[in-house]
Amino acid sequence: MNPDVFENLRLELRRGSLVLAVLAELRSERYGYTLRKSLADHGLELDESTLYPLLRRLETQGLLLSEWREEEKRNKRFYRLSPDGAATLALLIEEWRGIGRSLEQIL
């Protein structure tokens, strides 16, 4: 088996689910580092150069809201789900469960 092919397929499989995980974690407000830690605690390790561009993209798509706020005397950028993001997340969860059910039958 070609390890590069496997790696590419693994990344593709992971990419879509990362969006779902990030949106779900941002049902409560977090800043980047705590979000990354929380995802890692659930077994989803994400590096900075993947997470922050993803957050920017989701914000540009109107799914997230963000604001700079001072916490512990340091400026941090806090993210949370927008109303559009919440509606999209609900649809995505439904889709994900449907895919999961189908895959369970196939696998």
Place this chain on the structure above:
Amino acid sequence: MDLIERYVQAVRFWLPRASQQDIAAELAEDLRCRKEDSEGALGRPLDEAETAALLAKVGNPLQVAGQYLQEKPLMDPALSMIYRFVVKVVLLWILLPLHVCVAVPSAFLSAHPLASMADALGSFAFSALFALGCITLVFILLGGKDSARTWDPMKLPPLLKQGPKPVPRSGSLAEVVFGLLFAAWWVEGFRRLPIAWSSHMGGVYAAGPLWTGLHAQLFWPVLALTFSGVAVGALCLAKPHLVKFRLIYGILADAFSAGICLVAIQGRRPEIARALAALRDLGHTRDLSAAVDGLVAAMLVVIAVASAISGLTRIIRLALTGGSTPGRS
């Protein structure tokens, strides 16, 4: 913290201007949290080598900045960042100003300004395409190398001073005063020489053919350049923080100055060659007009070269600092 700041500075350099500050501040905060967590786990501060190891895990600054590109690049993100930078510098900051500043004085001085502008446009399009082709070819050849992934955080460049220094008021004042004095001389006094020199050389001076011709040819462009310098000097005297504006004006003025000198040299090659030959006999001649023409010819070449060098230096400064302002941290 110094190494983290140097790392963020290196990432920041490659980021799109509009989101530079935001992304850099967020990345810096994440790295600080990450470092503090590691320190908490170890129960002591991280040393420089450990901080470098942490940054090495985050990735090459170019690769990290490349992840923020909106569109999917055709080549490796790190290489793509350098490619964009080189294309931007060559096309927009070197070729375009150079062509504009040669074309404008040419059109000014030509009998057929429209034809002259069309020539310049064609020449720019050809040079831009040629440069783009060469740069792309070089980057395609470089594409196979994987040097972007092998990097050492300890070799990150030192921190630049936060925010540019204001334009010195003494420099702006000198620009205004000397600009006005030069303008007065250019309009009225160009036919006169310092008295001591005149009497040493025989006391009789009439402007030579080269000097007279050049003065007539370049009268308005030089006057416009001088007054624009006076105006910019006066503005920077009142607002010394217009550093980027002053730098961009400097590039345009240098290019314009080099452009008009080149146009004058191009159009008066035989006269200039004769004047320079006469200058070699300055020790034997008592012909003041020929001596002044020789000096003017030499000055023309010196000014063209000096302006080109000065302009390129300013372009590099602008590319490196971008007239940056202090970042959020």
